[in-house]
Amino acid sequence: MYWVESSRTEDGPGGLITGISVLEPGVVGAEYAMTRGHLHAVADRSELYVGLSGTGVMILETVDGDSQVVPVSPGQAVYVPGYWVHRSVNVGTDRFSTLFCYAADAGQDYSIIERAGGMRSLVVADGDGWAVRTNPDHRGYRLEERP
Amino acid sequence: MYWVESSRTEDGPGGLITGISVLEPGVVGAEYAMTRGHLHAVADRSELYVGLSGTGVMILETVDGDSQVVPVSPGQAVYVPGYWVHRSVNVGTDRFSTLFCYAADAGQDYSIIERAGGMRSLVVADGDGWAVRTNPDHRGYRLEERP
Numbered sequence: 001m002y003w004v005e006s007s008r009t010e011d012g013p014g015g016l017i018t019g020i021s022v023l024e025p026g027v028v029g030a031e032y033a034m035t036r037g038h039l040h041a042v043a044d045r046s047e048l049y050v051g052l053s054g055t056g057v058m059i060l061e062t063v064d065g066d067s068q069v070v071p072v073s074p075g076q077a078v079y080v081p082g083y084w085v086h087r088s089v090n091v092g093t094d095r096f097s098t099l100f101c102y103a104a105d106a107g108q109d110y111s112i113i114e115r116a117g118g119m120r121s122l123v124v125a126d127g128d129g130w131a132v133r134t135n136p137d138h139r140g141y142r143l144e145e146r147p
Numbered sequence: 148m149y150w151v152e153s154s155r156t157e158d159g160p161g162g163l164i165t166g167i168s169v170l171e172p173g174v175v176g177a178e179y180a181m182t183r184g185h186l187h188a189v190a191d192r193s194e195l196y197v198g199l200s201g202t203g204v205m206i207l208e209t210v211d212g213d214s215q216v217v218p219v220s221p222g223q224a225v226y227v228p229g230y231w232v233h234r235s236v237n238v239g240t241d242r243f244s245t246l247f248c249y250a251a252d253a254g255q256d257y258s259i260i261e262r263a264g265g266m267r268s269l270v271v272a273d274g275d276g277w278a279v280r281t282n283p284d285h286r287g288y289r290l291e292e293r294p
Contacts, residue, residue, distance in 0.1 A: 014190075082159070
């Protein structure tokens with residue numbers, strides 16, 4: 001339902017990981033198909049997304065309670081600043097694909113969303129479109145202990 | 148003939164500068180219209196370009212003598228590794244525009260090409276297309292002294 005192809009040309013602090021994320025359309029319960037989502041392990045590392053195909057949104061949330069949902073269509077760029085947990089959601093009927101780019105030393109904390117009981121905002125099917133609902137199970141984010 | 152719009156959302160080591168570079172078509176002498184070109188002041192910083200419109204090429208060269216010319220059309224991504232001097236050239240008849248993304252701490256050394264007498268490779272008009280010529284004035288790159 002979701003796959004990523006990426007290229008890590010350089011490992012040093014100057015390298016950028018670049019790739020394409022592809023998310024098939026669908027609805028799971030009331031929620032549109034989504035990526036697992038992550039915060040970067042080096043949490044200040046930002047990321048650029050550019051819409052390539054399909055119709056999606058990006059959910060962006062901070063540890064201290066901010067939550068935003070940003071539409072992404074082909075040709076649109078979304079800048080995810082450091083310290084923002086983020087996830088893509090396919091709200092259309094075609095594949096939603098994006099190009100992404102982030103520092104090679106950023107790493108991923110993929111379990112931060114799971115540890116929080118899910119993201120604060122859910123993107124759900126609503127008639128022919130989508131709507132944002134507050135997730136009653138969300139219990140706040142905690143940063144991972146770093147070794 | 149050439150302009151750039153860019154966004155620097157964050158200044159820290161985790162920030163990415165993102166923008167669009169637009170190059171009008173044209174020929175100057177035998178050479179196609181080109182950007183000034185640069186190496187990053189923090190020379191190991193890499194950069195991602197994605198073609199948005201028009202038909203261009205990117206000239207990429209290393210201090211130790213490698214030179215490559217890579218075509219860029221809409222939707223194509225070009226990864227410029229650290230330590231590669233790079234410049235865009237419009238080899239078409241429309242505006243050539245690209246999206247770019249690089250680390251906020253990278254900086255620019257814009258004079259490295261001038262100090263070298265131009266890049267090693269020139270992209271020139273050749274019938275209906277373009278060709279690569281060796282620049283007889285190129286005298287090798289020298290990195291800038293950093294304070």
